[in-house]
Amino acid sequence: MEFVFDREKNKEKIEELEFFIAENKDMPGILMPALQETQRIFGYLPLEMLQVISRRLSIPMSEIYGVATFYSQFSFIPKGENIISVCLGTACYVKGAQKILEEIEDQLNIKAGNTTPDLLFSIDSTRCIGDCSLAPVILINEDVYPRLKTDDIKGILDKYRKEV
Amino acid sequence: MITIEELKRIKEEQRPILEKRLIEQGNVNINEDGSIVLNGDYYKKQVRIALKNCGIIDPNNIKEYIAVDGYFALANCLINKKAKDIIEDMKASGLRGRGGAGFPTGRKWETAFLYDADQKYMICNADEGDPGAFMDRSILENDPHSVLEGMAIGGYSIGADKGFIYVRAEYPLAVRRLRAAIDQAKELGLLGNNILGTGFNFDIELRLGSGAFVCGEGTALIESIEGKRGMPRTKIYRTAHKGLWEKPTIINNVETFANVPVIFQKGVDWFRSIGTEKSPGTKVFALVGKVENAGLVEVPMGTTLREIVFDIGGGTQNGKEFKSVQTGGPSGGCIPANLIDTSVDFESLDKIGSIMGSGGMVVMDENTCMVDIARYFLDFTVDESCGKCVPCREGTKRMLETLDKIVSGKGEEEDIEKLESLSETITLGSLCGLGQTAANPVITTLKYFRDEYEAHIQDKKCPAGACVDLVEYFITDKCIGCGACARACPVDCISGAKKELHVIDQDRCIKCGACMEACPPKISAVIKR
Numbered sequence: 190m191e192f193v194f195d196r197e198k199n200k201e202k203i204e205e206l207e208f209f210i211a212e213n214k215d216m217p218g219i220l221m222p223a224l225q226e227t228q229r230i231f232g233y234l235p236l237e238m239l240q241v242i243s244r245r246l247s248i249p250m251s252e253i254y255g256v257a258t259f260y261s262q263f264s265f266i267p268k269g270e271n272i273i274s275v276c277l278g279t280a281c282y283v284k285g286a287q288k289i290l291e292e293i294e295d296q297l298n299i300k301a302g303n304t305t306p307d308l309l310f311s312i313d314s315t316r317c318i319g320d321c322s323l324a325p326v327i328l329i330n331e332d333v334y335p336r337l338k339t340d341d342i343k344g345i346l347d348k349y350r351k352e353v
Numbered sequence: 354m355i356t357i358e359e360l361k362r363i364k365e366e367q368r369p370i371l372e373k374r375l376i377e378q379g380n381v382n383i384n385e386d387g388s389i390v391l392n393g394d395y396y397k398k399q400v401r402i403a404l405k406n407c408g409i410i411d412p413n414n415i416k417e418y419i420a421v422d423g424y425f426a427l428a429n430c431l432i433n434k435k436a437k438d439i440i441e442d443m444k445a446s447g448l449r450g451r452g453g454a455g456f457p458t459g460r461k462w463e464t465a466f467l468y469d470a471d472q473k474y475m476i477c478n479a480d481e482g483d484p485g486a487f488m489d490r491s492i493l494e495n496d497p498h499s500v501l502e503g504m505a506i507g508g509y510s511i512g513a514d515k516g517f518i519y520v521r522a523e524y525p526l527a528v529r530r531l532r533a534a535i536d537q538a539k540e541l542g543l544l545g546n547n548i549l550g551t552g553f554n555f556d557i558e559l560r561l562g563s564g565a566f567v568c569g570e571g572t573a574l575i576e577s578i579e580g581k582r583g584m585p586r587t588k589i590y591r592t593a594h595k596g597l598w599e600k601p602t603i604i605n606n607v608e609t610f611a612n613v614p615v616i617f618q619k620g621v622d623w624f625r626s627i628g629t630e631k632s633p634g635t636k637v638f639a640l641v642g643k644v645e646n647a648g649l650v651e652v653p654m655g656t657t658l659r660e661i662v663f664d665i666g667g668g669t670q671n672g673k674e675f676k677s678v679q680t681g682g683p684s685g686g687c688i689p690a691n692l693i694d695t696s697v698d699f700e701s702l703d704k705i706g707s708i709m710g711s712g713g714m715v716v717m718d719e720n721t722c723m724v725d726i727a728r729y730f731l732d733f734t735v736d737e738s739c740g741k742c743v744p745c746r747e748g749t750k751r752m753l754e755t756l757d758k759i760v761s762g763k764g765e766e767e768d769i770e771k772l773e774s775l776s777e778t779i780t781l782g783s784l785c786g787l788g789q790t791a792a793n794p795v796i797t798t799l800k801y802f803r804d805e806y807e808a809h810i811q812d813k814k815c816p817a818g819a820c821v822d823l824v825e826y827f828i829t830d831k832c833i834g835c836g837a838c839a840r841a842c843p844v845d846c847i848s849g850a851k852k853e854l855h856v857i858d859q860d861r862c863i864k865c866g867a868c869m870e871a872c873p874p875k876i877s878a879v880i881k882r
Contacts, residue, residue: 217598218560220580225522225561259582259739260563262522280843280865321865324843 193306194237202230206238210245220248224257233267269304269311271349274328278317281325285339289325290314292339296346309350354550355542357428360419367420371410381409389421398665400627401651402635403451403488403611407495412530415537418498424543426617427502430509431551439510439617440466446621447633448613452478452569452606453681453710454786455632455699458613464593465511465601473513474602475504476578477610479520479527480562480569483682484733486713488637489607491649493520493527496611497534501544501557503610506617508555511603516557519574522564531559566737570785571604572596573739584739585785606711608637628654632698638680640666642715643673650714654698658688661697662716673718677802681710683730683737684790686797687723706797708790722819723802724809728756730794738787745788748779752795761822764810772799821864824881828855828868831878838879841871 196203209226213219223246227238234257243250257263275281275290290301293312297305304311320326323335334345375381375389382390389409390396401407410417418424430439444459465473477500481489492500504516520528535557538544546554560578562568568577572586575597596602612634616624628634632654638661640650645667652661658678662668669675677687680697686707688695695701699709717726731753740746752775755768776792776799783789799806808814815823828838834852839845846862849855857868869879 218578218580221560221563221577225563256580256582259584260565262564278865279863280867283863284843321843322841322867322871324865 194235196237199231199235203238203241205230206241207245210242214245219246220253220256224253224263228263231267233264236265266304267308269308271309271329272311272313274313274315274318275301276316276318276320276324276326276328277314278319278321278324280317280321284324286325288339289327289337289342292342293327293346296342310346354547356550357432360424360428360549363416363419364422364425367416371417371420375409395646395648395665398660399651400635400653402615402627403492403499403608403637404496404649404651405615406499407491407649410496412495412497413533415498415534415541415543418496422618423498423614424502426614427505427509427543428549430506430617431549431553436466436510436512439506442617442621443510443613446616446624447631448609448616448624449632449634449699450606451608451612451636451711453684453708455709458605458609461593461605462507462511462603464591465513465603468594468601470601472515472598472600473511474597474600475508475511475513475516476574476597476602476604477504477516477518477607478569478571478574478604479518479524479607480574481524481607481711482521482566482569482737483684483711483713485641485715486639486682486711488639488649488712490524490527492607492611492637493524494530497527497530498538499611499614500531500607501534501538503605503613504557505544505548505555506613507603507605507610509553511601513601513603514554514556516555517560517578517597518557519560519562519568519578521562521568528559528561535559565739566733567739567785567787570787573785574604575602582739584741585787587784608712629696629698631700636697636709636712638697638712638714640714640716642679643670643718643721644668644716645670652697655696657694657696659693661714662693666716669716669718673720675716676719676721677717677723679707679715679717679726679794680713681708681790681793682713683733684708684786684793685710685713686793687717687726687801688797689801692801706793706800708793720817720819722760722815722817723798723805724756724815725760725817725819727794727798728753728760731756731791734787734791738791742783742785742788744779744782745791748775748782749788749791751775752779752792756795759806759809760815760820762809762813762820764806766810768810769799769803769806818881824864825859826857826862826864826866826868827880827882828857829878829880830854831876833876833878835873835876837871837873838868841867843867 223242227234239253277286294300297310299305301312301314325337327334380392391408440463448458449455479489508516565583567573568583570585571592573583577583592602625633635651635653637651641647650665675690677689679687688707692705702709735749735753738745738749755771758764772795776796779792780789805816808816818824832854839847844861844863846858847855872879
């Protein structure tokens, strides 16, 4: 999924990062702190900002990519405001969790592991969350939705759309 | 700039305030010699050196640390001791690295001291990553100044004016406390330039990890501070010779540094009087798992596992039978019940195939499956292997696949041999400690619990009843036919008429255990076997 990085909307954040880089440009081993700062400010590592880091610090993009992919806390895609976790444990699976997941993917038009372009939802598939007797189950943030049918999905998602 | 007189004045001013607060709280004992210890049976059998201030002083207030003699060891070293004397004292104390490997701290410092360089570094390894271990976190959060003071003493002795603390990002509170502590120490002039007017400069900078377990390995940690992928280096040089940016660098663990000021406060002889001949002092353990009183335990080296697990930990929960205790996390091994009287020191644990490690201690009872535990640690190692050495990267994956096969009841006779052969290759063919010890959980469980592997492979049974694919749920004739289980079953495989014995269709059962939970506790007709 492509995310359009809005420079106008992120103007202040970009300035914050540029300021951090300018302040610490000469710090040895600056790349890690710069990536951590980017992740903190934006919630992920936008490609456009990695290019800024690359130019300012004269570090090739290939090297930055190598470092960023090594550490599990860095992400190249933003996480959505609402995180949907679809349980794919055995009980949920046999009760049709795969269909539920597909329905959510269809509704949001993204695949599991991704985030919607409006940053409202992310979909994760998880291992058993221990609510087998309520299968199939999904979690949205902290809320549990038990005994789901594919028809229920739209209504549930709408609830989170309205709140915003 | 602060002077020693000013330091004494702060102590005299703050001490009564601290004591008053502690007496009001009522959870401590103030001894005649001025030492303060926490009340309660749990603490009575412990000897606290690294944790001595934890739970007693306010970590956000440097004055409380000074009130318990904090920074006086540094002052004494800077004013009265030459660098060489400090190293001699450290060697004489016999303090060994508390991060796991147990290398003598004094000898390490001496190596860096002897190399001539324009710049040297002191690094504190606070990348504590073993699952279930939280000793370092507790020290960083509750007594951050002891680590700073230990680092400054070390820096003075080897000739370093710059220190780094590499903390894992998953410890946000520790990071905040450390930041505050460094700021306060700088403000008072106990870090920074011309400390206590002695002309010694020492600055400490925080660097954060980003979620890579392997960065706890010394050279990987250095690579990470340099801004690279955290992959271990080929060990041509010791880091004490060529470490961070090719300069002499000392890396010690949090707990090691926390021991340093106390050694200089109370003296080498006092320190040597605790623990064993070859492993003086204490060790902090994170006692967790199926134990009655879980928590941090600091005991003299040489204490037996039995004393830790039963006398302090109160034994297993719910009177279950004790099976094993695991030390050293993913690098360590499982120690069986018949070796529970083993004393805890570097040599004894090594001899029985486990390691001291950083201090994780997981208690397991009759319901823990040892094959599954080995699988759990391998799963962790596969995730965290950095990928540099092929035996570790590929070998651990093949081992995990084999263990997966065994716990799901598809194990074959030759699998045990395969595991043993892979274990040997990975141990011999890896550059760093992660790979060299990755097979330990498998090696020790194969050595002490081989019968469990054989039960999984030959009889397709899990003796502990933990491996989902190998257990069966069964309804006994205690069943009153209430139907609760049938309603709870997610796959509708329980049948039976009202008020009559219900039956589980084993072919369709997915072993989720919902029926066992649903069965009224008074009846308990559903059993697992």
